[in-house]
Amino acid sequence: MELELVSFKICPFVQRAVTTLRHKQTAFKLTHIDLSDPPHWFKAVSPFGKVPLLKVDEQQVIFESAVIDEFLDEITSGSLLPDDPLLRALNRSWIEFGTACLLDLSAQIHAEDKQTFDSNRDELKSKLEWLETTLDQPPYFNGDTLSLVDFSWAPLFMRAEILAIGDQLYPADHFPRTAAWGRRLLELSAVRDSVVADFPELLRNHIRAKAPYAAQQFGL
Numbered sequence: 001m002e003l004e005l006v007s008f009k010i011c012p013f014v015q016r017a018v019t020t021l022r023h024k025q026t027a028f029k030l031t032h033i034d035l036s037d038p039p040h041w042f043k044a045v046s047p048f049g050k051v052p053l054l055k056v057d058e059q060q061v062i063f064e065s066a067v068i069d070e071f072l073d074e075i076t077s078g079s080l081l082p083d084d085p086l087l088r089a090l091n092r093s094w095i096e097f098g099t100a101c102l103l104d105l106s107a108q109i110h111a112e113d114k115q116t117f118d119s120n121r122d123e124l125k126s127k128l129e130w131l132e133t134t135l136d137q138p139p140y141f142n143g144d145t146l147s148l149v150d151f152s153w154a155p156l157f158m159r160a161e162i163l164a165i166g167d168q169l170y171p172a173d174h175f176p177r178t179a180a181w182g183r184r185l186l187e188l189s190a191v192r193d194s195v196v197a198d199f200p201e202l203l204r205n206h207i208r209a210k211a212p213y214a215a216q217q218f219g220l
C-alpha cells in the first residue's frame, strides 16, 4: 500500500495526519497543492473539495482528517486511541471539539474586520475554558500515553505560538493546564516535523495576503 497525502502547506488538518505519520514512522508521499488554484485531478477525487486527502491506491481516497488519522492509527502498530469504548468515544469527542477550535482560529486569522476578528477570538477563548477543565491528567490528554487527541490539537498551539497569541487566548494564570499542554505538544519531534521548514513565514504571508485586518492585529 503506497500512501499519498494530499496537502496544502499551511492546513492544520493536513498537519494532524502528517504528525500521526511521522510519529508512526510510516512511509508516505506528500503532495502539496495550491488551494487557490486546485488541480483538476484533485477536484475529481475530493468530495468536499478540501484537504487532507489520503490516497490509499488508484481507487480509494479517504477524506476528513479525523477519519484519516484513525485509519492511519489502525493500519500501524501502537494504538493512539484507548481500548476502553467510553474513553475512546471521549477522545473522539475532544478531537471534534479541537476541529471546532481550529475553525474558530481560522475564522479569526482570516477576519477582514474587527467584529469578525473579536467574535471568533472570544468564541475560541470560551471553548478553551471547556478544555481547561477537561485536561486533568497531564502530561498529555490521556495522561502518560500520547493519543490522536494530542496530535489533533497541536496545530492550534503551533499557530498560536507563531502568531504570539497564546497569552491572549489561554493566559497561563487562567489556563495553566492548556498552556502547559500546548508547550508539551510543541516539544514533540513528530509535531515539530509536521510542517514544512518555512511554515512560519508561509503562514504570516498567507495572513498578510488574505486578511490585512487580521495581519495588522497580529502585528505582521
Ligand SMILES: N[C@@H](CCC(=O)N[C@@H](CS)C(=O)NCC(=O)O)C(=O)O
Pocket (backbone or CB within 6 Å): 008, 010, 011, 012, 013, 014, 035, 049, 050, 051, 052, 063, 064, 065, 066, 099
Ligand atoms: N473537516 C475537514 C476540514 C478540512 C479543511 O477545512 N481543509 C481546508 C484547508 S485547511 C480546505 O481544504 N479548504 C478548501 C475549501 O474550503 O475550498 C477535516 O478535518 O479534514
